[in-house]
Amino acid sequence: MYEKKMFRFAVSFLILILIIAPLAAKTKAFMGVFLKDLNEKDFEKFGVEGKHGVLITEVIEDKAAEKAGFKDEDVVIAFDGDKVYTLDQLTKMINLHKPGDKVQVRIVRDKKEKTIKLTLGEKEVPEKKTKAYLGVYVENLDEDDFKELGLKEKYGVEIEDVVEDGPVDEAGIQEDDVILQINDDKIYTSDQITKMLKILKPDQKVKIKIFRDGEYKTFDVVLGEKEDYFSLFYDQDSKVFDFYKDPASVFVYKYEDTDGKHIGVLLSAEKKVKKEGDEEIIEKKVVIDEVFKDSPADKAGLKEDDIILKADGKEIDSVKDIKKAISKKEVGDKIELEIKRKKKIKTFKVEIAKKKDFDLKSNKVEVFLEDGDLKVWVDGNEEHLLDIDHLKDNIDKIKILKKEHLEDLDDHIQKEINVEIEEFGDI
Known part of the structure; x- marks a missing residue:
């Protein structure tokens, strides 16, 4: 029986903390x-x-x-x-x-x-604080991931994205590498790295052991320095800041990325593990769960429960593969999808559009601070943000559809956390 779930779920966060007067005003x-x-x-x-x-x-x-x-x-x-x-x-x-x-x-x-x-x-201007950073976005791995990667160790986190010109990028570590160790510490979860970076110092050199394409490599990485935006939440005397220290004080948002490229489908990855003798074989397929009305996919003839086999001739076995294929296209281009529908193989050419050109469902996002860390829950899945770079990039894309639990906040401080979601299951 197939177990339906989103695997290798990846979320790209663009976060802007707007701390207007009196918190970070240039004038005093x-x-x-x-x-x-x-x-x-x-x-x-x-x-x-x-x-x-x-x-x-x-x-x-x-x-x-x-x-x-x-x-x-x-x-x-x-x-x-x-x-x-x-x-x-x-x-x-x-x-x-x-x-x-x-x-x-x-x-x-x-x-x-x-x-x-x-x-x-x-105004007493708070002291600017900095922290060490790597310049990566990572995700946790499960048993199936270890098997798929051919990784004998049962620990490690996979790099989903590398910040351009960041410490890890300059050292030669790449997207899809698995971080196994930082110095002598084995890495089990993404939040472990977050905590370690609180102890490590900017400009400190660390050894990072990674797994790439069946090989083990070790890199010397000089940690970068970045402003610790969230330290501002813990350096003030006003009762307002106590609100942010309470994990129960959750911001609930719904967002729609209107400028992203899209064909108008919701996807999920299905996995089936079969045993042939002593060997386990993982079969994967990407299934269309929903086709948005009047979207390019709808107009091209794609239907719910279609299985995507190939995109522009390349085999597809994850939602991430589809996302990457679409990202290489321009709005107005067409992508050729090979589809399995029941027992028949069909080919469709689907135009790439902007999300704002048709209606999409939004994602529920919960954001809160806990012990100085920003935590983000996307539809109930916890995601840890290790780096907050490109704070002002593409901020015009962000559209807030709903806010809850904000009525108790002091708006003068304008501590709004705006999150642009690009969910790989929504393309």
Whole structure:
């Protein structure tokens, strides 16, 4: 009996941590408050007749705003004579000033307007911290993977992607290599590497033993240095940061990658293990679980339960193979797929399109911080992010469809984690 599952599930994360004032502002002037934008119901609730302003959700103890007399739930409607409409606007207005500048701030409190004279304070900029990094994305392996790779050891993690010009790339380690050891430590899981990198130092040289195409190789790798973005979550005194230390504080997102190349199918890889004497033979096939309506695959005639045998003449035995074949094409090109439907072999030419050209289902993503580590769950599968590179690359592609559990956060800090998902099972 076939066991249906997504194997060698790989996810590419592009993450941007937006830490706007007061956390990482270049200017040191600040009010000492946490703010959030308001909606129509909020304006009515707080008695803001002009329908503009931002809400003070928390006044930081012993800072400029508290000393001036601001309180929680004050609504800032004007700053230094100009109306305030958004949080970002007010942040920029504050950033144009210097510590010690005196400004007049118009607020609404208890549905009545009043003006408060404020002397802007000086922001204590948190110390920039760095950490060691390898420059790889890895995934854990199971028993079937060990057999398929011909690996006698029952440990190791496979490299899904190598960061260009990163430490591992410069050392000569490649995608699909299996990391067996770092120095004298055998590697069993991806999160083990994450913890080890907390102990290791930038510029430290380590020996990495890998398995590649049936051979064992050892490389000297000089660890790189990168900013530890998440350390900022643990260096602040405000109660807001306690929220992020709690693993139960989970962000739930749904995303749609609208710019990725796609033909409009959901796939899964099926595996069957057969025994012939003492030898175990793994049979694999890639099955179409769903064809999206009006997608290129639908128009070409592909159907649910079709088995993909070849793509442009090359044999396919994993969803990853299909993903790679499509990635080499341009939008508008066609890919030739050899399909097994029941007992017949058919060939289809399918046009490559952008995902935004037709409707797709979205992925559920849960993101949280635990002991300083970012953890990501994709539809219940835990993925460990070892490197956060290319933070601003392709950020315009990200579309947030749904957020939950964010109502308790202070929006002024804007700690939004935006994740672009490219699931290999969705092409």
